[in-house]
Amino acid sequence: MSRGIPRSPASGLSFRHTxxxxxxxxxxxxxxxxxxSLHNGSLQWPISVQLDTIAxxxxxxxxNHPVYQGIEIxxxxxxxxxxxxxxxxxxxxxxxxxVYQQAGLTVDRTGYGxxxxxxxWTVADIEPAVLEVSDAGVHAxxxxxxxxxxxxxxxxxxxxxxxxxxxxxxxxxxAGVEQPTALMLVWMRxxxxxxxxxxDPVVRIAGTAATIGRLPGARLHHRHLIKYAADLxxxxxxxxxxxxxxxxxxxxxxxxxxxxxxxxxxxxxxxxGEMRQxxxxxxxxxxxxxxxxxxxxxGAEVSTLTFTVTRGWRPRRLPPLIRVVTTLLxxxxxxxxxxxxxxxxxxxxxxxxxxxxxxxxxSGDSLYSRVTS
Numbered sequence: 133m134s135r136g137i138p139r140s141p142a143s144g145l146s147f148r149h150t151x152x153x154x155x156x157x158x159x160x161x162x163x164x165x166x167x168x169s170l171h172n173g174s175l176q177w178p179i180s181v182q183l184d185t186i187a188x189x190x191x192x193x194x195x196n197h198p199v200y201q202g203i204e205i206x207x208x209x210x211x212x213x214x215x216x217x218x219x220x221x222x223x224x225x226x227x228x229x230x231v232y233q234q235a236g237l238t239v240d241r242t243g244y245g246x247x248x249x250x251x252x253w254t255v256a257d258i259e260p261a262v263l264e265v266s267d268a269g270v271h272a273x274x275x276x277x278x279x280x281x282x283x284x285x286x287x288x289x290x291x292x293x294x295x296x297x298x299x300x301x302x303x304x305x306x307a308g309v310e311q312p313t314a315l316m317l318v319w320m321r322x323x324x325x326x327x328x329x330x331x332d333p334v335v336r337i338a339g340t341a342a343t344i345g346r347l348p349g350a351r352l353h354h355r356h357l358i359k360y361a362a363d364l365x366x367x368x369x370x371x372x373x374x375x376x377x378x379x380x381x382x383x384x385x386x387x388x389x390x391x392x393x394x395x396x397x398x399x400x401x402x403x404x405g406e407m408r409q410x411x412x413x414x415x416x417x418x419x420x421x422x423x424x425x426x427x428x429x430x431g432a433e434v435s436t437l438t439f440t441v442t443r444g445w446r447p448r449r450l451p452p453l454i455r456v457v458t459t460l461l462x463x464x465x466x467x468x469x470x471x472x473x474x475x476x477x478x479x480x481x482x483x484x485x486x487x488x489x490x491x492x493x494x495s496g497d498s499l500y501s502r503v504t505s
Contacts, residue, residue, distance in 0.1 A: 175399050177437050177475050178487050180374030181390040181414065182314075183381045184243065185210065186364040188265040189320070190272050190288065191220075192335070192357060193345035199224055200337060203286065205274055207263040213238050217261040219276060221284070222247050227310075232256040232276055242373070243316070243366065246309050252279050265362040267295055270326060272360075287334040288358060290327040298322035299454060301361070302422060302445045307467035312489040314371035315441070315471050317388075317423065319416045320361035325453070328354045353453045367416055370439065370473050370487065389415045392427070399477030399485065402431025412439060423468045433480055439473040470494065 191204035202222040209215045216234035223230065228251035231244055235255050244250055262273040269291040277283055301323035306316050325347075326333065333356055335342040345357040367380075367388040381387030391413045402408065413424035425441040444466045447458050458464040475487035 175477065175483050175485065176376060177396060177399065177477070178374050178376070178485055179370055179378070179390070179392070179396075180376050181378060181380050181388050182368045182371055182374065183386055183388045184240070184366040184368075185212075185386050186366065188263050188360070188362045189364055190263060190265075190270060190358065190360040192359065194335070195343045195345055197224060197337065197342055199282070200342075201227075203284070203335070205263050205272060205286065208237060208239070217258050217263060217274065219256075219258065219274060219284075220244065220246075221278065223251060226251075230254070230278065232258065232278070234258050234261060242313065242371075243368070245311070245313060246305060248310050254279060265322070265360055266291075268293070269296055270324075270360040282338040283336070285334065285336040288326055288360075289331050290329050290356075292327065292329045294327075296324055296327075297451060298324045298361070299450050300419070301447075301450075301454070302464075303359075303361075304464050304467050306471065307463050310491070312471065312491065314368040314489060315468065315473070317367040317369070317414065317416065317468075319365040319367060319419075319422070321363040321365065321417070323359065323361040323454075325355040326358040326360060328356060333358060347457070355453065365416060367414065369414060370489065372487075387417060391415065391421075396427055396429045396437050399435050399437075399483065400479050402429060402435060404432045406431040433478070435477040435479065437475045437477075441468045441471050444468045 186206050187209045188207040189204065191202065193202045194200055200221050201224045204220040206218045206220070208218070214237045216237045218231060218233040218237060218239060221230045221232070227248035229244060229247050229249070230251040231253045233239060233255055241250065241253060256276050258274060258276045260273045260275060262271060264271045270288060271291060272286055272288040274286040275283065301320045303318040303320055305318045306312065309316070328350065333344065335344060347353065347355060347357045365386045365388065369390060378390045378392070379387070393411050396410065397408055408429045410427050411424065412427050413421040416422050423441055423445060424443040425439055427437060427439050429435070429437045445464070445468065447455065447465065450458065470491050470493050471489060472492050473487065473489045475485055477483065477485045
């Protein structure tokens, strides 16, 4: 399982240091007020990359249920988070996500603003609380009561003695985020779909069986539309609490890099009307340029820097079924191209930098819903 990830220069990576103070204003922009920079001693753009890990995950969509439209189970086992299970349940009515975690886990709640945002966050009794992913498959056994007292039960076990062949996969988590605070790239190093065996999955809510999404052609591919993975690396580009580092992680384990070619000029270094352009990309582990884009910087009393994503994920070495799915459903490859980041540096008076991610358009996840319902 994944271990805790060092976040200091001692990890062996070369970092760029910028100290910032984050504020929020009525205009909806994040305000990063420089508190002092170790990079040429000047105000810097809030560019950075962060990385976190999850030991294992299992999720699925639910159709035609009055309360929940999807559930995800996460398992942590490292020094940073502790050991235990967290369950996310997406509401049908308002698309907010309720989170239930076991006591003793240390989890950053800011990373769970998917869908229409975070709903309830509850420390709950989850018993049993099992999520095991191995070369033999997946075993999940979960039971908890939600805030309304409904019993939620999940049981999945596809271990049948056949070795699995998982693949690396970029999860389209960001496709469902309505108001992003970062570009979140969830890199699953060992991803697979639950196989059909003699043991059928069980999902019950308040004693009633829930209908799980399905992939057409089940008689051919013998899979349930229940996704699971081990060794997940969660990479956030230009998050609200960014520290200016362009590399995160450990060269011997999880790692991510934000590449800039060239680096954008700092706020105030361009004369009014002057414009510079360049490219940027993100590499995760040994996969270079998982996504890529362009940056544009303009000079003025209020200078701007924008990041656009011009190239989404290009899957490689996928098993046949997953390759077909990612080809027929473009959302898996194109969703990052719907993200745009803009920073504004107001150099009048006390200099301040304001930065915000936004979605430029939906990414076609409705097609995925229609195909799998």
